Amino acid sequence: MKLVLYLLMAATLFVACACSPKPVYVPISERASQPTEPGTQVQESQAERDRQAKERERAAIQEELLQRDLERQKMLQDQMKKGAPIFKDILFEFNSYTVAPDYQGLINDVAAWLAQNQNAKLTVEGHCDERGTIEYNLALGEKRAEAVKNQLVKAGVNGDRIKTISYGKEMPVDPGHTEEAWAKNRRAHLKID
């Protein structure tokens, strides 16, 4: 099972690298552009430059998304190397910050692991789906993270070992715009520090 995971990760890394644009070397002699006539052509080339700048920015954003994906993979890898378990996300109903009773098992597992690893600390990240306002979701994310923290404290974990942080709707795990994506994004993510 673990091997399959590693293979999958390696494959993602490979594909991601293969996609990133490679710089192409162009000799200076071939780089010289046609001299432009004063007047309209200058304006045209200005528009062209603007367009190219926008294109570049768009490409950069794509690259950034890829980069973020890589970072996420790397983070997971690091965590696996440290021997820290990867807990499942705790999902929430729309607009709710109540931890569903189904997660009691997971809460107990996390509490038990923390009891055995007294040096470990936990960060609970609260996240929301995109169908809410930015401001309200920041507060809602905090409430979700704190709700999970409260459950863990009830299960016997010392509250000082748990940090909460809200990302509102800023870090969706699934960038899609479907019910399925939204359900995945309404989550509390558990991270061992």
Place this chain on the structure above:
Amino acid sequence: MIRYIWLVVSICLTFVVEPAFAKVSLDIYGQSYKKITIATPPFKSDNGTKVKTDMGDLLAKDLDMSGFFIVAPKTVMDKELTDEGIDKKEIRFENWRSLGIELVCKGLLQTQGRGLTLEIYLYDSSDGTLLFAKRYRTTEDEWRRLVHRLADDIIQAVTGERGIMSSRVLFVSSGRQGKDVFVSDLDGANQRKLTDYGKITLSPSLSPDGKYLAFTSFKEGRPNLFVIDVEKKSEVYANREEGVKVPSTWLDKRTLVYTHTSGKNSTIYAVNIETKEKRVILRQEGILASPNFSTDGKRMVFVSDMYGSPQIFIRDLASGETKRLTYAGNYNTAPALSPKGDLIAYGCKTDGALEICVMKADGSEPRILTDGGVNDSPQFSPCGRYILYSSGNGKKAGIYLMLHNGDNRRALSLTAGEDTQPKFLP
């Protein structure tokens, strides 16, 4: 504050007379208003400069965005019309009338070195009355601002209230890394990046004098509140306590209002960022968000989930009397009081979408203005006639401007990234 070099837009000859037709007024619950048809034939010019065409195009764009005009497309004007002089006796108003055009805006553009002079004459085509005449002067590279001034003057001549085309907008844009705060003219020109942390920075709010910028930033990992001096870029105030701290608005030049959600409670605070003195405006269990105030500072609208879902409330700050305003649906947030205090724009969730709505300040007559997608952060213009908001529909989110009755939605063309959380700057 972003220094504004208002390059000598001199007013040498200006006069305005009452138009023959009724002034355009907006009533969002009444009958739909009627747009005025206006023609902006190419300005006369001493030479065929490109700036002449650009200015004409921008004027047409501004007038269209204002929502009060139907701008005659260039194609309806034949050579006879475009070659016509700018003087009243040279104009054959019956030709314009036959095209259904009510107002004709004629201009004479002169260039001297790097200076520009534009003379504008606005005629009522029904009887040839000169409604408005003005001479503008500026430098070549400030032509865009000149055009915005002109558009605002025309809007004033026709509607009795100045336009907003010279306004700027404060917003958040996602770039190569994270999100940062920008300021821009409404037309996308003169953009300036106010923060540059390359992390997630949200909810910007500029003090009334433009000196300080408040925002929430993850630049240190957690969502902390910062206030910086815009010019010096130095940190003036910070709140790094546990939980989420989100700034909303300013009560005066030094007093910032923000919401702090941590533990059981949410608290709305007012803090003097120079003396660091803070006071609680409202504290409640659960979530409080998006406080904003009437111009006299006596009433506060805000969001609370005290009844299980986010709803909008209004509170009389002196008596503490609080009234729930929204009952429809299970998600009503991001309220914004209009400058006159008569309307509230807000976001409401319908089936799968987050819409911009408007209701009277007592909660009556709610109306949905947008149609689908995720719409957020509605803000009234200082004149109250427009609403700025962000909108995304499965693709890149951008900032839009519409009349407060939902008509004339126009996308602002700002950055190549995702633009959100707009606020008007005068």
